[in-house]
Amino acid sequence: MELKVIAEAAGAPGGGCASSGCGAGGDKLAHLPEAIRAKINNHPCFSEDAHHHYARMHVAVAPACNIQCHYCNRKYDCSNESRPGVVSEVLTPDQAVKKVIAVAAAIPQMTVLGIAGPGDPLANPQRTLETFRQLSEKAPDIKLCVSTNGLALPELVDEICKHNIEHVTITINCVDPDVGAKIYPWIFWNNRRVTGRKAAEILIAQQQKGLEMLVARGVLVKVNSVLIPGVNAEHLKEVSRVVKAKGAFLHNVMPLIAEPEHGTFFGLMGQRGPTNDELSALQDACAGDMAMMRHCRQCRADAVGMLGEDRGDEFTLDKIAEQEVDYAAAMARRAEVHAAIEASRTAQRRQSSETFVSIASLTRRRPARPEPRPVLMAVASTGGGVINQHFGHAREFLVYEASANDVRFVGHRKVDLYCSGDETCGDGESVLAKTIRVLDGCEVVLCSRIGYEPWGQLEAAGIAPNGEHAMEPIEDAIAVVYREMGEAGLLEPAAGATQRMSA
Amino acid sequence: MAYKIIEGCVNCWACLPLCPSEAIRDALPHFTIDARACTECEGDFADPQCASICPIEGVILDSLGVPLNPPGSLTGIPPDRWAEIRTQIQAR
Ligand code: SF4
Ligand code: SF4
Ligand code: SF4
Numbered sequence: 001m002e003l004k005v006i007a008e009a010a011g012a013p014g015g016g017c018a019s020s021g022c023g024a025g026g027d028k029l030a031h032l033p034e035a036i037r038a039k040i041n042n043h044p045c046f047s048e049d050a051h052h053h054y055a056r057m058h059v060a061v062a063p064a065c066n067i068q069c070h071y072c073n074r075k076y077d078c079s080n081e082s083r084p085g086v087v088s089e090v091l092t093p094d095q096a097v098k099k100v101i102a103v104a105a106a107i108p109q110m111t112v113l114g115i116a117g118p119g120d121p122l123a124n125p126q127r128t129l130e131t132f133r134q135l136s137e138k139a140p141d142i143k144l145c146v147s148t149n150g151l152a153l154p155e156l157v158d159e160i161c162k163h164n165i166e167h168v169t170i171t172i173n174c175v176d177p178d179v180g181a182k183i184y185p186w187i188f189w190n191n192r193r194v195t196g197r198k199a200a201e202i203l204i205a206q207q208q209k210g211l212e213m214l215v216a217r218g219v220l221v222k223v224n225s226v227l228i229p230g231v232n233a234e235h236l237k238e239v240s241r242v243v244k245a246k247g248a249f250l251h252n253v254m255p256l257i258a259e260p261e262h263g264t265f266f267g268l269m270g271q272r273g274p275t276n277d278e279l280s281a282l283q284d285a286c287a288g289d290m291a292m293m294r295h296c297r298q299c300r301a302d303a304v305g306m307l308g309e310d311r312g313d314e315f316t317l318d319k320i321a322e323q324e325v326d327y328a329a330a331m332a333r334r335a336e337v338h339a340a341i342e343a344s345r346t347a348q349r350r351q352s353s354e355t356f357v358s359i360a361s362l363t364r365r366r367p368a369r370p371e372p373r374p375v376l377m378a379v380a381s382t383g384g385g386v387i388n389q390h391f392g393h394a395r396e397f398l399v400y401e402a403s404a405n406d407v408r409f410v411g412h413r414k415v416d417l418y419c420s421g422d423e424t425c426g427d428g429e430s431v432l433a434k435t436i437r438v439l440d441g442c443e444v445v446l447c448s449r450i451g452y453e454p455w456g457q458l459e460a461a462g463i464a465p466n467g468e469h470a471m472e473p474i475e476d477a478i479a480v481v482y483r484e485m486g487e488a489g490l491l492e493p494a495a496g497a498t499q500r501m502s503a
Numbered sequence: 504m505a506y507k508i509i510e511g512c513v514n515c516w517a518c519l520p521l522c523p524s525e526a527i528r529d530a531l532p533h534f535t536i537d538a539r540a541c542t543e544c545e546g547d548f549a550d551p552q553c554a555s556i557c558p559i560e561g562v563i564l565d566s567l568g569v570p571l572n573p574p575g576s577l578t579g580i581p582p583d584r585w586a587e588i589r590t591q592i593q594a595r
Binding site: 063064065066068070074075090119123124126185186188191192193260265268269 | 513514515516517520521548549550552555556558559577578579580584585588
């Protein structure tokens, strides 16, 4: 469940904070009421900046599902609300509550608990709601959220509101039943299995109704869509328009993951996933005046920790069995840690705005020149909003676009998960070769350190490795590197062709 | 007259709460149906509930041992395609 944020606010394409690097997810949603921004300020899934600082966890209490998606194989896991791969243990509500308490005590950055499957949490209403009920009592400072395919949503909206859930994610892949029929082979509805177009029609109607009901009750709704080339790629622009019009505050377009070994219909039938370029292009097209989330990690349904890391192994049932947790002390400690994080975010924001003034002045000083071209840079970071990871340890890279006016987060790329969809995507490929392919289009990679061999290979591939900005705030460092590239004459519009790898 | 759950069931819990006869057990390695309790949903529902929500093909059998959801019926994946992929994977 993926989960997470933001682009341009209405009327400020590429501008405002998204670009200025003020670093506040909330500010990028400047068109939203204060109350909503306050709700997402420390939500790692909804605020692109918050995900550098705060942690979340999922508990897998909901194994049953009431529909079938062609990108899911329940023999393994849900590839949509969670990353494909086995959920290591399905928990009872009591076990889940125990785990959440243990994790929230051990990882004080934790702000959010989500239930996202492995099936559909609302197809398991007793298990899901019981977990929420206990948690809202025992850990009242943890935000609760839930992901759903929407089929059972309308009938459960009242229950959901009762448990004080602030955020709901609905996966909506289409608003046209003809498109839906290509994604959903069947649903379970009114005690029978319904197939084909009729099934999609019912599901779509329920999703839209559920969305409207939640918005009417003031619950924040994020919409996830899985981008399936040739099936709903064009159609997602329409989906984005519709859900935005109905009050969803965030739209997260995620790439289809379809490998034959996952055993899904799409995987086995050879349906390809989107390339990085197709995904960004669609995210840009959907952005418009709607916040788009670009830092979604398609996490597992039992993920624990900061986005992009998974500390689930530290908290298996047997490991937490003997732990006694002092709730009150843990909550006090969380409050302290969160206050410290907020103080450092504010400080970073202040610094960044200074840096950004200087970039803008760089262009102003040279009015005769054509505007320097934008450059994509990749960053290895384990969190905290700083460059702090060894190149060779990175399992994913954050990708930013630096341009004359701003530094903008455009997404992340996983080294071990995404297939860019081309022919070279084979098993024999070395991790380094794969990483280089994943970084296609980036001209610089910033990391804390990098080995000699990868250094040479990256350079050979036209990507400049850079370890000079270790422990510096990401956006500031990118701004500096971009300015240096300008000074070295690397930003002439024509230089792009030779700098980039062949796409 | 009773249905049966066989190996291949993924213990997903979807069927258990739907059974009007409380005939389904969350047993290991896979769920089972208590043959004495199962009514095939006669009198309660037009369709047997367990077989109507089960996402896995071939794991619920009727009293003649015939799968209620035969291969290809739920996923749309033709059985020969499955066979082919399986052969490929096993040849690795
Ligand atoms: S809703 Fe989620 S769990 Fe259910 S079939 Fe779809 S992807 Fe799988
Ligand atoms: S057929 Fe009906 S009564 Fe029998 S196990 Fe399935 S759901 Fe229960
Ligand atoms: S629905 Fe099917 S797979 Fe799930 S527990 Fe029941 S028999 Fe097993």
